[in-house]
Amino acid sequence: MIKSLSIRQKKYEEVSKTRQITLGIVFILIGVLIHLVFTSKVDATMTTTFGLNPGGQEKILPDWQMNSYYTLLGFSVTCAILGLAQIFFGLRQWSNRILGILIGLFVFGFLVWGAAGKSLNLEGLFMTTIQRAVPITLGAFAGILCEKSGVVNIAIEGMMLAAALVATIIGSISHNLYVGLLAGMLTGMMMAWLLAILSIKYKTNQIIAGTVINIFSIGLTSYISARFVQVYQNLNNPGIFPIWRIPVLKDIPIIGPIFFQNSIFVYAMLILMVVIHVALNHTRWGLRVRAVGEHPKAADTLGINVFRTRYMAVMLGGLVAGIAGSFFTLGSVGRFDKLMTSGKGFIGLAAMLFGNYTPTGSFGAGMLFGFADSLGTRLSILSVPIPSDFLLMAPYIATMILLAGVVGKSTPPAADGVPYEKE
Amino acid sequence: MTKKKPEKNIAVNIFFEEMSKRINSRNEKRSTWQSLLIPFLAIITGLIFGAIFNVITNVDVYTAFKTSFIDGLALAWKTVAVSYSALFKGAVGDPRFIIEALRSGDKVIITRAFYPITESLVATTPYIFAGLAVALGFKAGVFNIGAEGQIFIGAATSVFVGYYFTGLPAYIHIPFALLAGAVGGGLWGFIPGWLKAKTGGHEVINTIMMNYIAFLLSDWLLRGPLRRPDTYQSVSPAIQKSAELPRFFPDPIRFHAGFFIAVGFIILVYIFMFKTTWGFNLRMVGVNPNAAKYAGINVGQNIILAMTLSGALAGMAGAIEVLGVNHALFGAISSGYGFDSIALALLGNNNPIGVGFAALLFGTLTNGATKMQMDARIPVEIISIIQAIILMFIAAPAIIRTIYRLKEPKEQDQLLAASNLGGN
Numbered sequence: 001m002i003k004s005l006s007i008r009q010k011k012y013e014e015v016s017k018t019r020q021i022t023l024g025i026v027f028i029l030i031g032v033l034i035h036l037v038f039t040s041k042v043d044a045t046m047t048t049t050f051g052l053n054p055g056g057q058e059k060i061l062p063d064w065q066m067n068s069y070y071t072l073l074g075f076s077v078t079c080a081i082l083g084l085a086q087i088f089f090g091l092r093q094w095s096n097r098i099l100g101i102l103i104g105l106f107v108f109g110f111l112v113w114g115a116a117g118k119s120l121n122l123e124g125l126f127m128t129t130i131q132r133a134v135p136i137t138l139g140a141f142a143g144i145l146c147e148k149s150g151v152v153n154i155a156i157e158g159m160m161l162a163a164a165l166v167a168t169i170i171g172s173i174s175h176n177l178y179v180g181l182l183a184g185m186l187t188g189m190m191m192a193w194l195l196a197i198l199s200i201k202y203k204t205n206q207i208i209a210g211t212v213i214n215i216f217s218i219g220l221t222s223y224i225s226a227r228f229v230q231v232y233q234n235l236n237n238p239g240i241f242p243i244w245r246i247p248v249l250k251d252i253p254i255i256g257p258i259f260f261q262n263s264i265f266v267y268a269m270l271i272l273m274v275v276i277h278v279a280l281n282h283t284r285w286g287l288r289v290r291a292v293g294e295h296p297k298a299a300d301t302l303g304i305n306v307f308r309t310r311y312m313a314v315m316l317g318g319l320v321a322g323i324a325g326s327f328f329t330l331g332s333v334g335r336f337d338k339l340m341t342s343g344k345g346f347i348g349l350a351a352m353l354f355g356n357y358t359p360t361g362s363f364g365a366g367m368l369f370g371f372a373d374s375l376g377t378r379l380s381i382l383s384v385p386i387p388s389d390f391l392l393m394a395p396y397i398a399t400m401i402l403l404a405g406v407v408g409k410s411t412p413p414a415a416d417g418v419p420y421e422k423e
Numbered sequence: 424m425t426k427k428k429p430e431k432n433i434a435v436n437i438f439f440e441e442m443s444k445r446i447n448s449r450n451e452k453r454s455t456w457q458s459l460l461i462p463f464l465a466i467i468t469g470l471i472f473g474a475i476f477n478v479i480t481n482v483d484v485y486t487a488f489k490t491s492f493i494d495g496l497a498l499a500w501k502t503v504a505v506s507y508s509a510l511f512k513g514a515v516g517d518p519r520f521i522i523e524a525l526r527s528g529d530k531v532i533i534t535r536a537f538y539p540i541t542e543s544l545v546a547t548t549p550y551i552f553a554g555l556a557v558a559l560g561f562k563a564g565v566f567n568i569g570a571e572g573q574i575f576i577g578a579a580t581s582v583f584v585g586y587y588f589t590g591l592p593a594y595i596h597i598p599f600a601l602l603a604g605a606v607g608g609g610l611w612g613f614i615p616g617w618l619k620a621k622t623g624g625h626e627v628i629n630t631i632m633m634n635y636i637a638f639l640l641s642d643w644l645l646r647g648p649l650r651r652p653d654t655y656q657s658v659s660p661a662i663q664k665s666a667e668l669p670r671f672f673p674d675p676i677r678f679h680a681g682f683f684i685a686v687g688f689i690i691l692v693y694i695f696m697f698k699t700t701w702g703f704n705l706r707m708v709g710v711n712p713n714a715a716k717y718a719g720i721n722v723g724q725n726i727i728l729a730m731t732l733s734g735a736l737a738g739m740a741g742a743i744e745v746l747g748v749n750h751a752l753f754g755a756i757s758s759g760y761g762f763d764s765i766a767l768a769l770l771g772n773n774n775p776i777g778v779g780f781a782a783l784l785f786g787t788l789t790n791g792a793t794k795m796q797m798d799a800r801i802p803v804e805i806i807s808i809i810q811a812i813i814l815m816f817i818a819a820p821a822i823i824r825t826i827y828r829l830k831e832p833k834e835q836d837q838l839l840a841a842s843n844l845g846g847n
Contacts (some may be wrong), residue, residue: 059550154627198815198818198819202692202768202821207566207568208769208814208818209818209819211568212811212812212814212815212818215766215814216807219809222804223804224805225800226802293651343635346631346635350628350632367519387646389640389642389643389646393636395637396636397632399628399632400629403625403628403629405623417458
């Protein structure tokens with residue numbers, strides 16, 4: 001705790017004059033960019049219409065209309081004012097948050113521009129966002145549990161893939177989705193156990209151990225898929241979890257349809273966010289996990305079993321990755337396809353870094369990446385001259401910028417990736 | 424100046440102490456025999472596990488076991504025998520057929536008999552480059568997990584040079600296209616290397632991110648600027664004839680000059696790493712960055728150099744594959760090379776020559792697996808499983824030692840100091 005406090009103090013001191021001015025210029029540049037890219041291509045007569053009701057349901061809220069030109073102009077002016085304020089007065093600890101808000105404005109400006117003279121269902125966009133965010137966020141949670149205890153986990157992808165396959169097969173055989181989900185969770189845990197053995201017991205380089213699991217999992221799932229699942233189609237038909245509409249809450253305008261009309265996986269994600277946050281930060285177990293990740297030797301001296309704590313954390317992480325994997329088949333498509341996780345485990349890793357190893361932060365990052373993903377699928381509707389590939393690159397580029405320490409800093413646990421040798 | 428000299432001597436002494444500690448302890452515990460034994464056992468065990476896996480996923484074996492235990496055992500044995508002999512025939516060729524073909528002297532039959540082995544060499548070629556790429560990074564203490572993306576970019580730049588420039592003679596066009604591949608891949612390696620040296624951003628995460636950026640970028644290129652004009656598929660225009668790597672045999676045999684270039688690069692990388700000052704500096708940074716710093720080596724610069732060269736080698740893998748085999752860029756040209764290359768580097772103990780043999784093994788396995796899929800109906804993916812198991816045993820030799828009751832070496836020898844790689 002003392003360490004984290006001192007780091008926080010340092011952070012405030014580090015808001016130097018150059019950084020203040022640089023950020024101010026960045027704010028102004030965002031404004032200029034909004035003006036050059038978006039505003040200048042929109043007529044003053046155009047209106048943007050955002051639908052606020054989920055598609056296929058009765059309209060409760062009226063559509064949200066705005067003048068495209070003046071809205072965008074307002075955005076640029078806001079950016080410019082905040083930029084000047086930052087340069088001359090300094091917004092201190094608010095500056096990073098304002099940067100976030102301005103980037104949000106930029107994205108919103110993009111939508112206003114893209115949908116100028118057209119109509120875009122904003123509610124539908126956000127509903128897809130949360131769907132896309134589920135595997136990313138859950139993958140990030142899996143990563144947090146492992147890394148907080150000091151084990152680097154780049155095998156989230158492999159764990160998810162294996163879980164997706166097993167969840168499908170067991171779900172199809174048992175005709176019970178819950179049994180399938182449980183099987184998926186156990187599979188994730190098994191894979192994590194392998195990672196734990198390699199990296200904790202045999203002290204293998206953890207990145208290599210993760211690579212082993214990824215190769216193994218890709219091979220294993222593709223093999224079993226080709227040999228059984230694609231041949232016996234009744235093994236590949238588990239169905240998907242129904243949508244639960246939570247009474248009362250679902251009727252809240254805007255938020256209700258996004259958060260409270262979903263499958264079990266979205267609720268699991270929200271509950272796990274709270275549970276992992278509380279467990280890591282407010283329980284004895286969490287304190288032990290963090291201690292083992294920060295300074296295993298000290299933890300060992302105090303009588304904490306470093307190995308057992310790490311095994312436990314890694315396997316719980318695998319369990320969460322198992323839920324994420326099951327989402328692909330039981331929550332989304334209802335069928336297993338070769339390599340269907342398509343890199344979501346690695347985006348999960350990025351979301352974890354982006355959220356600075358905290359569940360709430362990772363959830364935010366997951367939503368952000370999910371938003372990029374869901375927007376990417378809608379670009380064709382908006383007829384925006386930007387290829388969706390570039391939008392999909394955004395999460396990766398953003399993560400690299402973050403890692404470079406330009407904007408904030410992601411601080412891993414001190415003993416992350418270092419095997420513990422008991423003396 | 425005169426005052427500084429003794430200081431420098433101290434630094435040099437510290438440096439040599441550090442180095443000799445590492446090197447001597449390594450030489451003692453690692454006789455040639457020992458260093459070959461573990462990979463050998465790992466490969467054998469991997470194949471055994473593959474066989475077991477093959478049997479337990481075979482439905483017919485279970486039915487046979489139901490009739491009688493002997494039947495089941497016989498069928499299990501037969502399954503393994505059929506599949507592994509198919510693997511061998513697909514990878515090396517049928518020995519009987521080869522002898523017959525040589526006796527008959529018929530050109531067509533000889534070609535057919537030697538087809539499998541030449542295909543194996545074709546499959547080996549990109550593996551050599553990818554393995555060298557990762558091994559060179561490892562030697563400098565950086566973990567290039569982004570070979571996959573570098574291969575993609577290398578292939579894209581090389582294909583562009585291959586089709587865009589017309590009228591060049593082959594002896595200029597081919598090196599030019601190869602160089603373009605190296606530059607493309609090198610750039611993709613330089614960025615994470617630079618980020619690591621300048622900002623400390625971890626190269627593992629950054630190369631993974633760069634992989635996905637590369638996928639999306641080539642996806643866009645193939646749907647947009649690089650798309651073949653007359654199709655709607657994601658495929659680039661075919662490269663000019665002058666950029667194609669020469670092939671030595673009539674058509675079904677795709678064996679091309681790329682293999683010899685790859686072998687040349689094994690020697691080149693070996694010389695670079697072990698016989699030049701640059702290579703010495705790189706290895707120094709890999710073994711002990713602090714000692715290297717004391718000796719006045721610029722650690723950051725060497726990390727950038729290592730990542731760039733590593734990326735360039737991976738880019739060459741993509742270029743060679745495009746110029747030698749496909750002659751155009753398809754969507755999924757380098758599926759799986761990225762992870763496999765890590766296995767190759769470790770299997771070859773990060774030594775270029777070792778990597779060459781490891782690549783030969785993986786190339787033959789991959790090529791043989793296609794035949795195995797046709798003859799024995801076993802999905803090619805079993806090779807990935809076998810590769811993963813081999814990699815696991817190489818990375819955790821203690822498991823192999825436990826299985827075969829080998830003696831522990833005095834000091835735990837780790838392939839890479841974990842402290843160099845963990846965390847940010």
